[in-house]
Amino acid sequence: MTQGPPSGERRGKAKGGKGRTTGKRGAAGQKKGGRSTRGPGPSKGTVKADSKKPADRAKAAGAPGGQMLEDTVAEEWAGPDEGVTPLVEPLRGEIRDLGPPERAAIEEALDRFGDRLLEHLEDEEWVLKVVVRTDIEPHRRVFRLRRATLQHLAPFDPIFLGVPLAHLARKASRLTLEGGRLIAPYATRRAVMVNEKGGQLFLYGRHLFTTSLVRVEGRPEAGDEVLVLREAEGDDPPRYLGLGIADRALRPLVRREQRGEGTEIVIRNRLDLGLYLRAQQEIPE
Amino acid sequence: MKAETIEAVEPVRIPPGPSVRTWSDRHGFTPELVARWVEFFPDQKEMLDALLKPVPQYLRVNTLRTDAETLQRRLEKRGFELRPVQTPDDRLAAFVVEKEPFAVSSTTEYLLGECYLQDLASLTAPAALTPEPGDRILDMAAAPGGKSTAIAELVGDRASILAVEPFPARASALTANLRRLGVAGCAVAVTRGEALPDDMLFDRILLDAPCTGEGVLPRDQRRRIGSLEEHAMLAGLQRVLIRKAARLLAPGGVFVYSTCTFAPEECESAVAYAATLGLEPEPLPFDALNGVPLGPALEVAGPLTYGGEVRHARRVYPHRHSTLGFFVARFRKRDEEGVAVAAATPSARPVGVRA
Numbered sequence: 001m002t003q004g005p006p007s008g009e010r011r012g013k014a015k016g017g018k019g020r021t022t023g024k025r026g027a028a029g030q031k032k033g034g035r036s037t038r039g040p041g042p043s044k045g046t047v048k049a050d051s052k053k054p055a056d057r058a059k060a061a062g063a064p065g066g067q068m069l070e071d072t073v074a075e076e077w078a079g080p081d082e083g084v085t086p087l088v089e090p091l092r093g094e095i096r097d098l099g100p101p102e103r104a105a106i107e108e109a110l111d112r113f114g115d116r117l118l119e120h121l122e123d124e125e126w127v128l129k130v131v132v133r134t135d136i137e138p139h140r141r142v143f144r145l146r147r148a149t150l151q152h153l154a155p156f157d158p159i160f161l162g163v164p165l166a167h168l169a170r171k172a173s174r175l176t177l178e179g180g181r182l183i184a185p186y187a188t189r190r191a192v193m194v195n196e197k198g199g200q201l202f203l204y205g206r207h208l209f210t211t212s213l214v215r216v217e218g219r220p221e222a223g224d225e226v227l228v229l230r231e232a233e234g235d236d237p238p239r240y241l242g243l244g245i246a247d248r249a250l251r252p253l254v255r256r257e258q259r260g261e262g263t264e265i266v267i268r269n270r271l272d273l274g275l276y277l278r279a280q281q282e283i284p285e
Numbered sequence: 286m287k288a289e290t291i292e293a294v295e296p297v298r299i300p301p302g303p304s305v306r307t308w309s310d311r312h313g314f315t316p317e318l319v320a321r322w323v324e325f326f327p328d329q330k331e332m333l334d335a336l337l338k339p340v341p342q343y344l345r346v347n348t349l350r351t352d353a354e355t356l357q358r359r360l361e362k363r364g365f366e367l368r369p370v371q372t373p374d375d376r377l378a379a380f381v382v383e384k385e386p387f388a389v390s391s392t393t394e395y396l397l398g399e400c401y402l403q404d405l406a407s408l409t410a411p412a413a414l415t416p417e418p419g420d421r422i423l424d425m426a427a428a429p430g431g432k433s434t435a436i437a438e439l440v441g442d443r444a445s446i447l448a449v450e451p452f453p454a455r456a457s458a459l460t461a462n463l464r465r466l467g468v469a470g471c472a473v474a475v476t477r478g479e480a481l482p483d484d485m486l487f488d489r490i491l492l493d494a495p496c497t498g499e500g501v502l503p504r505d506q507r508r509r510i511g512s513l514e515e516h517a518m519l520a521g522l523q524r525v526l527i528r529k530a531a532r533l534l535a536p537g538g539v540f541v542y543s544t545c546t547f548a549p550e551e552c553e554s555a556v557a558y559a560a561t562l563g564l565e566p567e568p569l570p571f572d573a574l575n576g577v578p579l580g581p582a583l584e585v586a587g588p589l590t591y592g593g594e595v596r597h598a599r600r601v602y603p604h605r606h607s608t609l610g611f612f613v614a615r616f617r618k619r620d621e622e623g624v625a626v627a628a629a630t631p632s633a634r635p636v637g638v639r640a
Contacts (some may be wrong), residue, residue, distance in 0.1 A: 072350075090476030091475035091476070154472075156447055159473055160472060162470070203396050236359070239397060249444075
């Protein structure tokens, strides 16, 4: 089958029509005198690099070698004779099973919050997989996804697949923001319940004061990672807000029935759900 | 994999008259754009007026995290006033925000992923796809993820969605939204849609195509100064993506094409082009938005005329539907055409060569 004719029959020549026009100086990435004069650009597929620093913008866009993204777009959409090449090399994620050390690391990370939590995350329907990205520093993340999704989509080398559970590192594996959310319903240790005001401030990236604490599960030590939840309210159950690090000031509170009056910082903010909006690029791990 | 050549599509040029120039100068529009709208659309005055006014803000409920009643109760407790609106598919729930004491995006509910700010018109695309649990679904231009996450909601997060985005920075926004809304059945591939490997088939494909975004003008006034060259290039890119979609769609599968622009080269012309690739136009599963019937596709746009292939496609207008402008069309791949489509090759004409 051959390509069909251009759609829409022309009744006559358009006034002012000059034939095919898009070229190196046309389209979304117009160039003039070596500088991009790009306007608002297409409604999808453009990058709003807010930073005024060229290096930041190039980095934000992932342009290779610090090249300005807009220039890349202009050159590649302009299309040399051999055709248009992808904007950048596709980012690839290598998907594989968890190795024994990686599984042990994940179990160790989860056991801090309760017993046998891994059993809640893997079953006949759900599976854990490692996705390795090589476009940035060696980067391994454990994802939880349905087996059907894995079967259907793994051949496309996605960089993101399902729900990220943890970030694997040499020294210690750390839960992702979503990892904390996945285990929060089953956690029996290292969880703190906060009031509404404290919870709201936590979502804005602030640390938690003594006055914000409502309850502490388990006995977190200084430096321990803890789940932060907002207390139940009416019909609403406790809601997960993020991950914090217990401060030394938390310990005496745990000893004296888990309540305090002062404004000392007891939980330092590590990751909170507000990062979904605050983080300009990747959400930190 | 080398991507296909993009062949520019000649845009319709309508010389702006004095009154168009006056209006354009007063409001900061490119006269050539305004002249086209005046030529193409019958209720031009209402349409131009609507482009200068903001449209209501709509809030989609993330039913993977909560339900409409609970979200409304929680937000109204914070001083918001929400009015439920009819969505194009009953499996989706949305509100129009009538009173907003502070930005809804800074509420706990928003950060917890219980809702998503999304114009009602853009829900027509995932609704037109009619996804079912277990489907293999491709979203070819997915960032920032509003439609991918809506598809996940439609199937209760029980489908496999491949969300494709070529720009790394926009892919980050896409993954952030997938994470916030808690979608588990989605993967993100950072590549150009036309560069996807050909050895997989999808049951449903959504191409919410990169476009000139004229329909977004009530919200993004920067688009007042677009150029017709942009139309030419993007219409060419849309055809490349449509060709790819035709190859990746399983026989009998559903393809939905949508844009947020008024430009017929990117709307009706794209539909007519898709119909030449073995994609059979089908009626949409809904016929109104905000209680107002959807607008028909254009049959004539300046020198362009269209046939029966566009009769099922629909337009959404700011001045009629109180939403952003939108265009949506649905197709089904004919079984017997599948092999022929896969063998189709693009024109060798590179972009930038003048006829």
